[in-house]
Amino acid sequence: MSIKLPIYMDYHATTPVDPRVVQAMLPYFTEHFGNAASRNHPFGWEAEEAVDKARKQVADLIGANAKEIVFTSGATESDNLAIKGVAEMYREKGNHIITCVTEHKAVIDTCKRLEKDGYRVTYLPVQKNGLISLDDLRAAITDKTILISIMTANNEIGVIQPIAEIGAIAKEKGILFHTDGVQAVGKVPFNVNDLKVDLVAISAHKMYGPKGVGALYVRRRNPRVLLAPQIDGGGHERGMRSGTLNVPGIVGFGQAAELCRQEMVSDTARLLALRERLNQKLHTGLDEIYINGTMEHRLPHNLNISFAYVEGESLLMGINDVAVSSGSACTSASLEPSYVLKALGAGDDLAHSSIRFGLGRWTTEAEVDYVADKLITVVTRLREMSPLYELAKEGVDLSTMQWVVH
Amino acid sequence: MAYSNKVIDHYENPRNVGSLPKEDPNVGTGLVGAPECGDVMKLQVKVNPETGVIDDAKFKTFGCGSAIASSSLATEWLKGKTVDEALAIKNTDIVTELSLPPVKIHCSVLAEDAIKAAISDYKKKQGSASAGVVDKAQPSA
Numbered sequence: 058m059s060i061k062l063p064i065y066m067d068y069h070a071t072t073p074v075d076p077r078v079v080q081a082m083l084p085y086f087t088e089h090f091g092n093a094a095s096r097n098h099p100f101g102w103e104a105e106e107a108v109d110k111a112r113k114q115v116a117d118l119i120g121a122n123a124k125e126i127v128f129t130s131g132a133t134e135s136d137n138l139a140i141k142g143v144a145e146m147y148r149e150k151g152n153h154i155i156t157c158v159t160e161h162k163a164v165i166d167t168c169k170r171l172e173k174d175g176y177r178v179t180y181l182p183v184q185k186n187g188l189i190s191l192d193d194l195r196a197a198i199t200d201k202t203i204l205i206s207i208m209t210a211n212n213e214i215g216v217i218q219p220i221a222e223i224g225a226i227a228k229e230k231g232i233l234f235h236t237d238g239v240q241a242v243g244k245v246p247f248n249v250n251d252l253k254v255d256l257v258a259i260s261a262h263k264m265y266g267p268k269g270v271g272a273l274y275v276r277r278r279n280p281r282v283l284l285a286p287q288i289d290g291g292g293h294e295r296g297m298r299s300g301t302l303n304v305p306g307i308v309g310f311g312q313a314a315e316l317c318r319q320e321m322v323s324d325t326a327r328l329l330a331l332r333e334r335l336n337q338k339l340h341t342g343l344d345e346i347y348i349n350g351t352m353e354h355r356l357p358h359n360l361n362i363s364f365a366y367v368e369g370e371s372l373l374m375g376i377n378d379v380a381v382s383s384g385s386a387c388t389s390a391s392l393e394p395s396y397v398l399k400a401l402g403a404g405d406d407l408a409h410s411s412i413r414f415g416l417g418r419w420t421t422e423a424e425v426d427y428v429a430d431k432l433i434t435v436v437t438r439l440r441e442m443s444p445l446y447e448l449a450k451e452g453v454d455l456s457t458m459q460w461v462v463h
Numbered sequence: 464m465a466y467s468n469k470v471i472d473h474y475e476n477p478r479n480v481g482s483l484p485k486e487d488p489n490v491g492t493g494l495v496g497a498p499e500c501g502d503v504m505k506l507q508v509k510v511n512p513e514t515g516v517i518d519d520a521k522f523k524t525f526g527c528g529s530a531i532a533s534s535s536l537a538t539e540w541l542k543g544k545t546v547d548e549a550l551a552i553k554n555t556d557i558v559t560e561l562s563l564p565p566v567k568i569h570c571s572v573l574a575e576d577a578i579k580a581a582i583s584d585y586k587k588k589q590g591s592a593s594a595g596v597v598d599k600a601q602p603s604a
Contacts, residue, residue: 368501370527374466374474394501405499442480442531444505444523445498460497 062378064424068263068358068417069212069240070382074309075265075418081312082267085305093302094293104304111311115272118314119238119257120248127273127294128307132239135258135273136163136206138298139235142284143204143256144171147233151201157181157189157218158400160208163258164237168206177201183400187216187350194223198230205234209241209257213384213397213413214350215359217241224253233282239263243317244356245325249274255282261306265418266313270306273298328358328416335414335425336360342433345449349384349398349411358416363398363407364432366446367439372412375435379428384411404456406445466528467562473532478539481521483507491585493577502526502570504534506577508541508549510585517541517549522577529567533557533574546582 065073085107093108095101112123129135144154156168158180168178179197181189189207205227210217220236227234235256241247242257243264249257257274261267275297276282290299317324339346345365361384364372369383384395394408403411414428440446445455466474482505483490489510496503502525509519520538524531536557541549557563557571 366525368526368530370501371474371531374471374528394499405501409498409501442477442523443525444494444503445525447482447505447523455498460499460503 060421060423060427063380064378064428065380066414066416066420066424066428067380067382068415068420069215069413070415071262071268072265072417073419074262074267075313075316077316078266078309078312082305082309085308089304091304093304094291104302107304107308108302111307111314114311114315114318115259116274118247118318119242119259119274120250121274122277124295125249125274125277127275127297128302128310129271129273129298130269130303131262131271132237132258132260133163133271134298135260135271136161136235136237137167138273138284138287139256139258139275140164140167140204140206141171141287142297143233143235143282144174144176145285146283147203151199151203153177153179153199153201154204154206155179155181155194155197155202156206157183157208159183159187159211159213159397160206161212161237161239164206164208181207185402186353187211187214187397187401188218188354189223191219191222191226194226198226198232202230202232205232206236207234208237208239209247210238210245210356210359211350211397212240213382213395214361214401215240215356216350217245217354217356219354220252220254227255228253233280240356240359243314244321244358246321249276255280261310261313264313264317267306267309270303270310272310324418325357328420331416331420331422331425332358332360332414334422335416335429336362338426338429339432342429343436346436347403347407349401349403358420360414360416361398361411362414363403363411364436365407365410366443366449367410367436369409369411371439372410372432372435375439376428376431379431381415381428382413384408384413406455469536469561470528470532470563473535473561474528477522477531477535479519479521479535479542480523482523483509483519483521488588489585491581491583491588493580493582493584495576495580496526496573498525502530502573504530504573504577506534506537506574506581508578508581508585510546512589515545517544517546526570526573527567529561529563529570530573532561533563533570534577536560537574537578541578546585549578549582552578 089103091100091104093104116123233255238257239260255276260271347363349361398408505523520541522534524534554571554575
């Protein structure tokens with residue numbers, strides 16, 4: 058079987074739009090172009106009907122009521138609305154927020170902004186497996202805590218946090234619980250009532266839908282969550298998010314959500330098998346490779362591996378017909394390795410040597426084999442020219458060496 | 464990011480990868496950089512004691528494509544040069560030859576440091592470390 062290069066294996070960054078989603082969207086650009094807020098003619102009614110259907114499709118994916126879905130421009134906006142909206146609305150009640158060091162920047166930087174405005178934020182550490190400790194969470198809660206924001210699955214290492222347990226703690230303490238569900242929703246079972254979450258940020262383009270559309274789940278009952286809107290205007294989305302609705306995008310989001318719901322079981326089984334095949338091949342072909350984050354609680358399509366003694370950017374250069382992400386950000390002037398991997402306690406050298414593989418709906422066995430073989434060849438070649446590999450093979454403990462740091 | 468053709472050529476066909484016997488009195492070894500910074504270079508020169516000319520040069524580099532190319536190019540340039548000529552190689556020469564972008568200038572600086580460290584090590588072995596060369600601290604096990 059021939060394979061088409063370059064190979065896309067970066068499904069955590071974004072996904073192609075499923076052709077069935079495109080088909081569903083197309084009429085809403087031209088034929089049914091109405092404004093969903095136009096209440097007095099059929100163009101508006103058609104658009105509103107389509108949005109209502111999509112709202113139900115998205116709600117069904119997470120076990121919610123359609124009225125609890127607020128459409129946004131994407132998950133970054135959803136995270137901002139959830140966190141800033143709660144902070145502003147519940148200011149009288151308290152000013153403390155708990156989140157975690159490995160959150161996406163949409164959460165971390167939103168919290169940092171709130172700190173400037175006088176809120177107090179606790180950034181929980183993670184254990185070596187990438188998960189927070191529930192004891193740390195309990196210890197961080199104060200009578201001023203108004204919100205806990207912990208992501209469901211991490212975008213780099215794919216580990217899934219104990220959301221149901223966190224939800225139970227939040228409920229017991231009467232604290233609202235927001236989760237950035239971007240990487241998990243549509244990929245693994247997710248039910249807002251089972252997990253006891255109050256707010257969930259979702260993105261369409263991570264689940265084979267279009268870019269530029271997302272949603273925030275906002276619980277309406279037990280408790281009813283109130284949000285201070287962050288965008289003012291025509292009062293769309295029950296006043297929580299003004300702005301004309303992106304009807305074609307929302308229709309596509311709905312269709313994508315429905316497909317994810319219908320195909321989750323078969324997609325998961327297929328992706329798990331492919332992920333294991335990739336993992337096995339790499340472990341057979343190479344020594345001294347390390348998986349970042351627990352394999353026990355992890356997205357089925359994620360693998361994040363550090364290849365000791367080779368540097369991430371040179372590794373990516375050697376596999377330039379494969380689209381993956383590196384934990385090393387050597388291309389930026391800062392030379393900072395991934396803050397997520399650093400938080401796991403991996404040495405900076407291993408953080409610099411990591412690759413994130415994101416498999417998806419169109420990943421094939423032939424592609425997995427090609428990527429594994431190519432990596433084995435390139436890593437072997439780079440290790441032959443790595444002074445660190447040579448020293449390690451001579452029995453030198455690299456961690457005890459005195460380096461001349463620039 | 465886009466690499467220049469010369470960087471890609473050195474990355475794909477690195478010159479003089481390998482190691483020289485570091486106990487040899489005519490071999491100077493420089494090891495610079497740090498794993499946590501994402502680049503470590505080992506550069507070695509073998510000097511002909513009769514002529515003072517560098518007969519052979521080898522490198523091993525942990526780092527990005529530009530770091531590999533900078534050290535590969537350095538070994539090419541070192542061969543056939545006297546020790547003093549080698550010390551005249553500047554990082555800016557490497558930047559120009561490889562068309563390195565600003566964010567990769569540190570790779571060329573590291574290569575220049577590696578040359579100086581290797582030659583300093585050689586001179587130290589020859590008992591002439593007082594020749595005015597700044598001795599770069601060597602990583603030690």
